[in-house]
Amino acid sequence: MSAVFEQIFQVGFLAAIIRIATPLAFATLGEMFSERAGVLNLGIEGIMLLCAMTGFTATSLSGSLWLGVLVAVLTGMLMGALHALFTVALGLSQHVCGIGVTLFSSGLAYFLYRLIFGQQSVPPAIKGFQTLPIPVLSDIPVLGPAVFNQFALVYVAIIAIPVAAFVLYRTPWGLSVRMVGENPRAADSAGVSVIATRFQAVILGGALMGLAGAFLSMAQFNAFTFGVVSGRGWVAIALVVFGRWDPWRSAGAALLFAFVDALQLRMQASGLGHIPYEAFLMLPFIFTIVAMAVMSRNAVAPSALLKPFRREER
Amino acid sequence: MFRLEVRTSTPAWLNLALPLLAVAATLVLCSGLIALAGAGVVESYGVMFTASLGDSYAITETLVRAAPMIFTGLAVAVAFRAKFWNIGAEGQLLAGAVASCLVGAIPMPGALAMLLMAIVGAAAGGAVALVPATLRVKFKVDDVVSSLLLNSVIYYALMALIEGPWKDSFSGYPISPPIEDSANFPVLIEGTRLHLGVIVALIAAPLIWFLIARTTLGFRIRVTGENPEAARYGGIPVERVLISTALMSGALAGLAGVGEVGGVHFQVMSDISPGYGYSGIVVAMLARLNPLGVVPAAIFLAAVMTGAEAMSRATGVPAFLSDVIQGTALLAMLVALLFTAYRIRRVGAAS
Incomplete structure (x- = not known):
């Protein structure tokens, strides 16, 4: 038994956890900003897919990885703006719009990909991000090779977590975001533009979803396939709730899910097939649903989530 | 300047005009993509029309494809009427498919098998929908997120079954064993795939319309959705109405799965639904949550x-x-719905 454990818990295992957690951390932070401002973005699943596609395509055509990342981020911001246009400016129901954005963006991703690359027996690939060891730090035993010998986008994610927390809790803009998510009426009276702040938060969220999509098609898989996102957007929706709308906890939740996912992959690979791997994949969803029931007593969700704001309606 | 002004009443002609307007806007918007692909817009839409509605065989194929979306569309329409935000029709469909396939594999007289498949499939879908409804009623848990997340739970459960104990030992592929031949829904027109389930779907729509528009339960569902405080004040047990709505909505979505197993695939595989549950949301919104509108x-x-x-x-x-058309149609319809609640008024520069 201990041999099996040794086989599972190696440096490579830790590195895999970090790699799996990275796109989830981006997506979860993105969804969190949007929800803290009071806007549920169920478009996340489709937005990630579309960004994975546009980023991959830009890199494939230009040869530049960072141009691909930029295009993915811009795509995410554009789709965020679209969702905000419907839900914030027009005040339409957020969940239905989100499903609409997901259907629209994933359809568009498939359509454009097929149009640009045609139907090929072997899907085109790119030379994706290579690991970038950080001098000195990567020499730390165990932790070094696992955390500091990663793709550049992993470091971006690691930095994004404290930055997100700082922005949300320590800047005037972060305060505005929390105000419009908790009590838009009061924010409006205090001179905060509810519409503008929500737009900005949803667009920032879209940018982070873009990074998540870019990581999947340009670092993790180095190709765009139709299953490249396969439910990771829905996982992020769960992780935001599980992480109680807090950047640190959300990132922690992403790490926890990545641990379970990596464990599941290892167990599959090492032939420990007693427990179906799907049981592990189900866990974050079940945990979140249970957590929602437990947490509901001390409501931690942004109070104005799902509620459109119209100034003239009192 | 223009501004939105709240309407006090919605003219009846708008109910019909808005979906048509949304569909027209969708087709115009998406013609840009056809042009981008270097094809003729009129020609492309023409082929699309002929191949789906141009002859009687094409029409039967379209109806077979429409049947599961009639059921999921009804499921969403019923739920949304009570403002029970069921985003989980996809998972409820899968549950219905699995349950009915298990029953259909048991040897028994065909008619009995079909009846049991429908009952068990509807029950399975209803049971899944009961989870978010109960969580909302008992713990005030947001039904949007819980019903959405359940889709993933059910999907992975289905995968675990067909890749594990339920894997078809004959083919070795991750698909379930087929149902008994006698349980296959009868084909109504020789040489087509038009099966009994399609007719059931077409009959279900007016039945659900009657239930919503003309029965006490339907009245309670509508009042609960429109004004829960007034409903409670008027003595309507809002919690019980929500639970009943969820059961009915889930059962309808489950029946979509039953139809796919009994009439189209005769077994369960991972892609038995290409997102029919989410399409149900598009259908219900285009229908303005009217069960009769769900069919077109x-x-x-x-x-x-x-x-x-x-x-x-x-x-x-x-x-x-x-x-793309599906997504665009949903978004276009949502925008069009603004015209039912608001009208655009010109406001003079002086104001």
């Missing part, structure tokens, strides 16, 4: 899906255009 809305989406494949073969425009 589902037929429209089904026609786009069947037509897109033929269009792709004839013109080279990727068939994924149908997915």
Whole structure:
């Protein structure tokens, strides 16, 4: 038994956890900003897919990885703006719009990909991000090779977590975001533009979803396939709730899910097939649903989530 | 300047005009993608129309495709009427498919098998929908997120079954063993795939309309959705109404799965539903949550899906255009719905 454990818990295992957690951390932070401002973005699943596609395509055509990342981020911001246009400016129901954005963006991703690359027996690939060891730090035993010998986008994610927390809790803009998510009426009276702040938060969220999509098609898989996102957007929706709308906890939740996912992959690979791997994949969803029931007593969700704001309606 | 002004009443003609307007806007918007693909817009839409509604065989194929979306569309329409935000029709459909397939594999007289498949499939879908409804009623848990997340739970449960104990030992593929031949739904027109389930779907729509529009339960569902405080004040047990709505909504989505197993695939595989649960949301919104409107809305989406494949073969425009049309139609309809609640008024520069 201990041999099996040794086989599972190696440096490579830790590195895999970090790699799996990275796109989830981006997506979860993105969804969190949007929800803290009071806007549920169920478009996340489709937005990630579309960004994975546009980023991959830009890199494939230009040869530049960072141009691909930029295009993915811009795509995410554009789709965020679209969702905000419907839900914030027009005040339409957020969940239905989100499903609409997901259907629209994933359809568009498939359509454009097929149009640009045609139907090929072997899907085109790119030379994706290579690991970038950080001098000195990567020499730390165990932790070094696992955390500091990663793709550049992993470091971006690691930095994004404290930055997100700082922005949300320590800047005037972060305060505005929390105000419009908790009590838009009061924010409006205090001179905060509810519409503008929500737009900005949803667009920032879209940018982070873009990074998540870019990581999947340009670092993790180095190709765009139709299953490249396969439910990771829905996982992020769960992780935001599980992480109680807090950047640190959300990132922690992403790490926890990545641990379970990596464990599941290892167990599959090492032939420990007693427990179906799907049981592990189900866990974050079940945990979140249970957590929602437990947490509901001390409501931690942004109070104005799902509620459109119209100034003239009192 | 223009501004939105709240309408006090919605003129009846708008109910019909808005979905048509949304569909027209969708087709115009998506013609840009056809042009981008270098094909003729009129020609492409023409092929799409002929291949889906042009002859009697094409019509039967479109109806077969429409049947599951009629059921999921009804499921969403019923739920949304009570403001029970059931985003989980996809998972409820899968649950219905699994349950009915298990029953259909047991040898018994065909008619009995079909009846039991329907009952068990509906019950399974209802049971899944009961989870978010109960959580909302008992713990005030947001039903949007819980019903959405359950889709993933059910999907992985289905995968665990067909890759594990339920794997078809005969083919070795991750698909379930087939149901008994005698349990296959009878085909109504020789040489087509038009099965009994399609007719059941077409009959279900007016039945659900009657239930919503003319019965006490339907009245309670509508009042609960429109004004829960007033409903409670008027002595309507809002919690019980929500639970009943969820059961009915889940059962309808489950029946979509039953139809796919009994009439189309005769077994369960991972892609038994290409997102029919989410399409149900599009259908219900296009139908303005009216059960009678669900039928034409589902037929429209089904026609786009069947037509897109033929269009792709004839013109080279990727068939994924149908997915874009679905998403665009939903967003266009949501915008169009603004006109029912508001009207645009010109405001003088002086104000």
